[in-house]
Amino acid sequence: MGPTLSGNFEADLAFFRESFDRSSDIVFKELLVCDGYRGIIIFIDGLVDVSLVDMHIITPLLHGRSQLELKLNEQVKHHNVQAILQKSIVSACQSKLESEMHTIVSAITNGDTILILESSSEALIFDMKGREARAVEEAASEPTIRGPREGFTEKLRTNTSLLRTRLKTNKLKMEPLTIGDVSNTDIVIVYLDGVAKTELIDEVRTRLGRIKIDAILESGYIEELIEDNTYSPFPQVLSTERPDRVAAALLEGKVSLLIDNTPFALVLPITFLGLMQSPEDYYQRYMISTATRWLRYWLAFIALTFPSLYIAVTTFHQEMVPTNLLLSIASSREAVPFPAIIEALLMEITFEGLREAGIRMPRPVGQAVSIVGALVIGQAAVQAGIVSAILVIIVSFTGIASFIFPSYSLGIAARLLRFPLMFLAGTLGLYGILLGLLVICIHLLRLRSFGVPYLSPVAPLSLNNLKDTLFRVPWRNLIHRRRGIGE
Amino acid sequence: MQVKPVILSMMFFLILPLLTGCWSKVEVNDVAIVTAVGLDKTDKGKIQLSLELAVPRLLGVTNQSGGEKLEAKAGWILSAEGETILEAYRYIQQKVQRKIVFYHSKVIVIGEKLARSGVLPVLDFFERYKQSQIKSHILFAKGKAVDILEYNPVFEKLSSEIMREEAKSKKNVSVRLLQFMDMLVSPGNTPMAARVQLIPAQTDKNSGESDPGISKISSLSVRGAAVFHKDQLIGWLNETETRGAMWLKNRMKDAVTTAEVPVEKGGGRISAQVHTASTKYHTLAGTKGITITVDPYAEVSIFENTSKLDMSSPKDLEYVRTLVTEDVKARIELVCREAQLGYKKDILGFGHIIYRQHPKQWNKSYAKEWEKLFPEVPINITPHITITQVGLTNKSIELE
Numbered sequence: 001m002g003p004t005l006s007g008n009f010e011a012d013l014a015f016f017r018e019s020f021d022r023s024s025d026i027v028f029k030e031l032l033v034c035d036g037y038r039g040i041i042i043f044i045d046g047l048v049d050v051s052l053v054d055m056h057i058i059t060p061l062l063h064g065r066s067q068l069e070l071k072l073n074e075q076v077k078h079h080n081v082q083a084i085l086q087k088s089i090v091s092a093c094q095s096k097l098e099s100e101m102h103t104i105v106s107a108i109t110n111g112d113t114i115l116i117l118e119s120s121s122e123a124l125i126f127d128m129k130g131r132e133a134r135a136v137e138e139a140a141s142e143p144t145i146r147g148p149r150e151g152f153t154e155k156l157r158t159n160t161s162l163l164r165t166r167l168k169t170n171k172l173k174m175e176p177l178t179i180g181d182v183s184n185t186d187i188v189i190v191y192l193d194g195v196a197k198t199e200l201i202d203e204v205r206t207r208l209g210r211i212k213i214d215a216i217l218e219s220g221y222i223e224e225l226i227e228d229n230t231y232s233p234f235p236q237v238l239s240t241e242r243p244d245r246v247a248a249a250l251l252e253g254k255v256s257l258l259i260d261n262t263p264f265a266l267v268l269p270i271t272f273l274g275l276m277q278s279p280e281d282y283y284q285r286y287m288i289s290t291a292t293r294w295l296r297y298w299l300a301f302i303a304l305t306f307p308s309l310y311i312a313v314t315t316f317h318q319e320m321v322p323t324n325l326l327l328s329i330a331s332s333r334e335a336v337p338f339p340a341i342i343e344a345l346l347m348e349i350t351f352e353g354l355r356e357a358g359i360r361m362p363r364p365v366g367q368a369v370s371i372v373g374a375l376v377i378g379q380a381a382v383q384a385g386i387v388s389a390i391l392v393i394i395v396s397f398t399g400i401a402s403f404i405f406p407s408y409s410l411g412i413a414a415r416l417l418r419f420p421l422m423f424l425a426g427t428l429g430l431y432g433i434l435l436g437l438l439v440i441c442i443h444l445l446r447l448r449s450f451g452v453p454y455l456s457p458v459a460p461l462s463l464n465n466l467k468d469t470l471f472r473v474p475w476r477n478l479i480h481r482r483r484g485i486g487e
Numbered sequence: 488m489q490v491k492p493v494i495l496s497m498m499f500f501l502i503l504p505l506l507t508g509c510w511s512k513v514e515v516n517d518v519a520i521v522t523a524v525g526l527d528k529t530d531k532g533k534i535q536l537s538l539e540l541a542v543p544r545l546l547g548v549t550n551q552s553g554g555e556k557l558e559a560k561a562g563w564i565l566s567a568e569g570e571t572i573l574e575a576y577r578y579i580q581q582k583v584q585r586k587i588v589f590y591h592s593k594v595i596v597i598g599e600k601l602a603r604s605g606v607l608p609v610l611d612f613f614e615r616y617k618q619s620q621i622k623s624h625i626l627f628a629k630g631k632a633v634d635i636l637e638y639n640p641v642f643e644k645l646s647s648e649i650m651r652e653e654a655k656s657k658k659n660v661s662v663r664l665l666q667f668m669d670m671l672v673s674p675g676n677t678p679m680a681a682r683v684q685l686i687p688a689q690t691d692k693n694s695g696e697s698d699p700g701i702s703k704i705s706s707l708s709v710r711g712a713a714v715f716h717k718d719q720l721i722g723w724l725n726e727t728e729t730r731g732a733m734w735l736k737n738r739m740k741d742a743v744t745t746a747e748v749p750v751e752k753g754g755g756r757i758s759a760q761v762h763t764a765s766t767k768y769h770t771l772a773g774t775k776g777i778t779i780t781v782d783p784y785a786e787v788s789i790f791e792n793t794s795k796l797d798m799s800s801p802k803d804l805e806y807v808r809t810l811v812t813e814d815v816k817a818r819i820e821l822v823c824r825e826a827q828l829g830y831k832k833d834i835l836g837f838g839h840i841i842y843r844q845h846p847k848q849w850n851k852s853y854a855k856e857w858e859k860l861f862p863e864v865p866i867n868i869t870p871h872i873t874i875t876q877v878g879l880t881n882k883s884i885e886l887e
Contacts, residue, residue, distance in 0.1 A: 231493045314514065314515050315512045315513065315514055315515075316511060316512060316513070318513070318515060318518060318520075318588065318590065318591075319588075319590035319591065319618070323520075323522065323591045323593065326515065326520065326591060327520065327541050327543055327546050328546065329515055330515040330516060330518075330520065330541075330543035330546075331543035331544065331545075331546045333514070333515050333516050333543075334516055334543050334544050336516070339512070339514055340514060340515075420500050423500065424500075426512075429511075439496070
């Protein structure tokens, strides 16, 4: 328990002035309530909708005088001015009384508006937040053709409302939480009561409670701090911008974390195959979705292994290639001065570099990068005899394939693992690739996301849940899926 | 404690490339790919090994300038002589800077001279060497194998490509190395393999199989068959005889038979395509001697009808069926007669059929004197033909 409001108006005011000295955006607005009661309104400019404060606090206090006087005459003696103000005068819908200094200060920093009256040991806190925020826009990182266009924004309240509109039930619980000694970031644990397992929710609460950090600037912080295995390239928590995806996950009994100041919500637990699914799978016809999923699995494999297979086959296993294909590979490699591994590494690194540059580049310059990239990779390198035409096809196909991951973070993992596989292929051939894939498999099998095996429902096998992983059976047969994950 | 395995595996990955040194690494532009192997016997009795090496520079996309010259060939023929294949191969390797690899060699061509003196000694290399494909096609050249390899193809860039395509087509008795060796060693059987030769591209004057002269523009063709006694080549079958042999060897897949309609029935010809064919054997091996009955079953469809027969009439159709049956019978009889009267040797592997149907008697009595018995063995041929389709029309168009 910290210090409370003393009731001495001057002293209290001095305390707040001192707490917020050297802060240009703090506003102290003194008023005279009822000729004699001095009052002060404190808020941070920019976090508060000033017009609301004007209309609903200041105006009633100054102009509702007659009504106020009426009531004051009766009750002032009972030192209950605050309550009268709260109930009868000020027309703000969210307000509460608070006397503890520490809480009041954090309410101010949080964007609340404070009203303190002379000779009162309690402050009135109004919620009139009016921060500048981005409008609800399409989720940039997870576009769909069919499906809602709304994506989360940086504003926590908007995000919770996006979920509420999707699941209109009192079973949708949103537990608030603040993490970060300095940032005091608001976090909301969202789940469907009765659908999500209580052990899971408890586990989430404990893991979140264990976090000791000064600031949370993005959900990535939380993700890393609560995941089961930090030493893994694979994401164990899904981060998404799409409210429909979160709503679907909640219906499956998963838990979601909404974090203020980032449009990325976290969903957990998550499985490997869950990360390979796009929300659109459920909006399109099931046959098409099933086919798309298979295409995605196949291309995911390509994205991981294609360059290494090329290296292995051209440097160790020429006998495995059909004669004509080998001859055409040989003819295109004829002028290339590097061994296949160097050639492939060169191109892969160039490609990854181009991709990274394309993201970081200022928009107007981006165009130039892609033109240079297309020329460098597509033509000049082949004509100069540095790389073979076949490799360009392989690298570009791998590039296309690596964009197929519905989860960006899983895609990065595949991109990263491609390189050790290429080294293995260059040293041990197919045997090396197989070893590498085995290591990846073993790692995936060991991995767990909040107690759920990462490869479920394939390992451990659950035939019933396979309906919604390898296939997407029609909704009619999928209804019972609601029983939840990890069963 | 979870850090340890990660660090260990990272070290593993980092050190791995340094440790191995890629000792078995061979880049594609460091190998010379053999696409066909030719084997001949020199006058001194040595083995002459000829290899067709694919030259990637002349293949594929990088070579866009070509086109004017028909002789643009992407193969390079190298030969060397040696006591054994390996020895000759070593001599060739000395001439080439790149490492010669055999794993894409799909064709083995054996010259007539070597074949006549017995092929057994040269087969071991292909059976034993790990790079050689046991499923290579084995072909016998009328003349020298190296001449076949040196042929400049028109459509393809490599002569091996033509031989492979032709050998794969169902029109001839193409035999793979494995099958050849199997036929060689199974009791009573004799191998038979396709013949490859150069023939003039145009059928002008005195055309025919027997023309040995290689004209300026010739065509490489896999047709006819080489017949063996034990492992020695003893002769060739021409195309018609090969057809008959293919019926007997149960390898008839895609064939056309043409039956001539007698003049009293209106004249003309009827061509039928064989869709499915299989041949069954019934053999009697008793005290009275051996009788072999060949039952080829075939489904055919009429492709061409220049006669006056009406395909919608059951009577006419039945007549056509007997004509086709006669034709098939004649084809098979032809080759049987050639074997029994011409070569007087079981070049068609009837002995193997007897062995399979009567193994005990074969081992006991026939195996040793089969050579003497064979020319006298009666062979009955009873084809069973079914006409399944007659085409889109029944009766051919006629003028009033």
